[in-house]
Amino acid sequence: MSEWPLIAGQVFNGFSVASLYVLAAMGLALSFGLMRVINMAHGEMLMLGGYLAYLTLQVVPGPLGIIVAMPVAFLGAAAVGAVLESTLIRRLSTRPLDTLLATWGVSLILQQAARNIFGAIGVDVRAPEWLNHAWTVPSGLFEGLTIPATRLFILIVAFAVMGALSLFLARSRIGLLVRAVNQDRGMAAATGINVRAVDLSVFCLGTGIAGLAGVVLALLGPVTPNVGQSYVVPAFLVVVLGGLGSLKGTAIASLIVGLFSALVQILVDVSLAQVLLLLFVIGFIQFRPQGVVAVRSRALDN
Amino acid sequence: MSLRKTTLLAGLTISRQMVLTLGVMVLAALAPWLVSAYELNLLARFLAMGLLAMGLVLVWGQGGILSLGQGVFFGLGGYAIALHMKLAALGDGELPDFMVWSGLDALPWWWVPFRNPLVALAGVVLVPGVVAAAFSWSVFRRRVGGVYFALITQALALAFATLLISQQPSTGGFNGLTDFQTLFGVDLGDAAHGLYWLTLALVAGVFLALRALMASRYGMLLRAIRDGENRIRFLGYDPTPFKVVAFTIGAVLAGLAGALFTLHAGVVSPALVGVVPSIEMVIWVAVGGRNSLAGAVAGTLLINLAKDGVSSAFPDLWLYALGLVFVLVVTLLPGGLAGLVTDAGASVWGRRLKSIIVGDTK
Numbered sequence: 288m289s290e291w292p293l294i295a296g297q298v299f300n301g302f303s304v305a306s307l308y309v310l311a312a313m314g315l316a317l318s319f320g321l322m323r324v325i326n327m328a329h330g331e332m333l334m335l336g337g338y339l340a341y342l343t344l345q346v347v348p349g350p351l352g353i354i355v356a357m358p359v360a361f362l363g364a365a366a367v368g369a370v371l372e373s374t375l376i377r378r379l380s381t382r383p384l385d386t387l388l389a390t391w392g393v394s395l396i397l398q399q400a401a402r403n404i405f406g407a408i409g410v411d412v413r414a415p416e417w418l419n420h421a422w423t424v425p426s427g428l429f430e431g432l433t434i435p436a437t438r439l440f441i442l443i444v445a446f447a448v449m450g451a452l453s454l455f456l457a458r459s460r461i462g463l464l465v466r467a468v469n470q471d472r473g474m475a476a477a478t479g480i481n482v483r484a485v486d487l488s489v490f491c492l493g494t495g496i497a498g499l500a501g502v503v504l505a506l507l508g509p510v511t512p513n514v515g516q517s518y519v520v521p522a523f524l525v526v527v528l529g530g531l532g533s534l535k536g537t538a539i540a541s542l543i544v545g546l547f548s549a550l551v552q553i554l555v556d557v558s559l560a561q562v563l564l565l566l567f568v569i570g571f572i573q574f575r576p577q578g579v580v581a582v583r584s585r586a587l588d589n
Numbered sequence: 590m591s592l593r594k595t596t597l598l599a600g601l602t603i604s605r606q607m608v609l610t611l612g613v614m615v616l617a618a619l620a621p622w623l624v625s626a627y628e629l630n631l632l633a634r635f636l637a638m639g640l641l642a643m644g645l646v647l648v649w650g651q652g653g654i655l656s657l658g659q660g661v662f663f664g665l666g667g668y669a670i671a672l673h674m675k676l677a678a679l680g681d682g683e684l685p686d687f688m689v690w691s692g693l694d695a696l697p698w699w700w701v702p703f704r705n706p707l708v709a710l711a712g713v714v715l716v717p718g719v720v721a722a723a724f725s726w727s728v729f730r731r732r733v734g735g736v737y738f739a740l741i742t743q744a745l746a747l748a749f750a751t752l753l754i755s756q757q758p759s760t761g762g763f764n765g766l767t768d769f770q771t772l773f774g775v776d777l778g779d780a781a782h783g784l785y786w787l788t789l790a791l792v793a794g795v796f797l798a799l800r801a802l803m804a805s806r807y808g809m810l811l812r813a814i815r816d817g818e819n820r821i822r823f824l825g826y827d828p829t830p831f832k833v834v835a836f837t838i839g840a841v842l843a844g845l846a847g848a849l850f851t852l853h854a855g856v857v858s859p860a861l862v863g864v865v866p867s868i869e870m871v872i873w874v875a876v877g878g879r880n881s882l883a884g885a886v887a888g889t890l891l892i893n894l895a896k897d898g899v900s901s902a903f904p905d906l907w908l909y910a911l912g913l914v915f916v917l918v919v920t921l922l923p924g925g926l927a928g929l930v931t932d933a934g935a936s937v938w939g940r941r942l943k944s945i946i947v948g949d950t951k
Contacts, residue, residue, distance in 0.1 A: 573730075
């Protein structure tokens with residue numbers, strides 16, 4: 288018996304956890320990079336996506352339910368994001384720390400609402416038959432290594448979303464505007480770009496992706512009122528580690544956090560792994576305080 | 590600050606604010622005879638938390654450093670005193686019951702020093718202080734602040750609470766530490782009034798000390814760093830030690846608050862130190878006024894009394910109410926209740942000034 292299957296299994300696990308973090312953190316990084324606000328209700332957007340997946344599967348049972356659920360969750364979460372941005376975040380745009388507190392209030396309300404509507408215990412989203420597989424390596428160095436189809440599916444979704452998003456930002460008209468506002472908000476506004484509309488669409492995009500992430504989360508475990516909370520703190524750490532809302536940084540940081548947690552868990556238990564992860568992040572910012580991808584700026588105050 | 594003076598006795602003048610403060614203090618000192626034992630205990634707990642809230646005024650209001658991890662320091666102070674009280678109830682070689690149940694046969698090494706009451710008392714202040722100083726120095730030194738700092742402190746709160754829960758054999762796990770009888774040989778039941786006065790005296794002392802600190806040169810520089818860190822750097826100051834000192838003072842006050850709360854409540858547990866309670870502590874200060882020491886204590890009392898009332902009668906409603914308070918206070922009332930009072934005072938002043946200048950007497 289060798290330890291290789293165990294280590295390879297944890298590496299794969301790390302990638303699959305990283306794919307969840309990247310989906311959860313991408314929306315945060317988008318709105319943080321553009322508007323400098325942290326949406327503390329982001330975890331509840333994941334939760335919302337999960338419940339929307341559950342509801343969709345009630346209406347559309349069968350193998351394609353989960354495929355239908357993804358756009359539904361995306362649009363649902365994006366719509367809630369639109370309401371949140373236009374009623375609350377817009378008013379607080381110059382006070383990022385206050386936005387953080389106000390959106391935390393929203394998250395409390397959404398959690399309690401979910402508890403009242405769906406119950407505290409949570410609901411199950413059954414993975415369709417075509418995802419109920421697992422491949423086991425029959426022989427060789429990695430004998431016994433098992434790769435479940437759901438995990439692979441999540442990995443594919445994460446890659447697809449990342450690819451679509453970077454293509455969207457690099458090629459589309461709206462992406463051009465987003466990049467312009469990101470570089471110099473004042474100058475962009477002066478050239479006639481509707482900065483408010485760009486803010487709103489980026490925020491909706493971010494919460495929409497979180498809704499999507501909620502659907503894939505629902506494949507892994509029950510959807511509970513606090514399902515978002517358990518993913519959102521590591522997602523925040525990813526944003527801190529990744530650097531000023533850079534998508535590349537977010538992807539790399541997710542991978543670092545995912546692999547670090549998974550590999551450390553070979554040696555210590557889950558809770559100690561969490562403490563070590565925090566120490567790792569604090570250690571890391573000693574070397575790169577701006578995160579993995581530092582955006583240079585000549586501004587006096589960022 | 591009000592400049593109006595009232596003549597009390599022949600020649601003796603005193604500002605109205607002082608009269609009000611003294612009145613509140615006298616009333617608070619008489620509370621053991623005015624309210625029931627249960628209400629006194631609640632009041633004592635919430636006053637203890639007021640110490641933490643005043644620390645947040647320095648850290649957040651004055652320093653502009655939003656900490657979502659005050660629960661950690663609250664917990665460190667609380668556990669420091671709880672370790673001692675747990676050990677004080679035991680004979681030589683005995684172990685706390687939860688350790689016996691989980692199969693430990695020796696006291697964990699980090700419990701041992703807390704057998705000594707002086708170590709425990711020092712630990713209440715030193716453990717949170719040292720942890721806060723080391724943590725904040727390593728983060729602020731690299732110029733990490735603002736939202737980043739808030740998120741890292743939140744992760745700190747999550748990690749601390751998870752660690753406490755998972756190390757059940759040596760921390761008491763989810764239930765925490767409870768069932769204390771004596772403190773330094775005095776029965777806790779008999780000491781209720783004394784502990785209340787001790788808490789009140791500490792609140793008053795910390796209030797005066799922090800007010801002096803905020804009025805000092807240090808306080809001025811701290812506010813200057815909050816409003817333009819780089820500008821202060823260009824003037825030749827290093828902002829890091831200023832922020833580390835503020836954060837450490839905040840943490841020490843949180844530790845003191847935790848220790849006193851543990852004495853009043855008779856329990857310390859992860860439920861008091863995690864992400865959710867830590868962020869609730871921020872709202873006490875936001876409601877009262879993030880730049881007002883008196884406001885912070887008032888906000889703490891108000892929110893906690895409301896929580897006690899609402900959550901026992903309508904447990905479902907409390908989270909809605911709290912969430913709504915977060916949203917409304919932050920959007921509509923950034924200065925908190927204290928800001929509201931100051932605004933009202935300012936407008937009264939404005940009217941008087943106007944009436945003097947314009948000659949409009951109404």
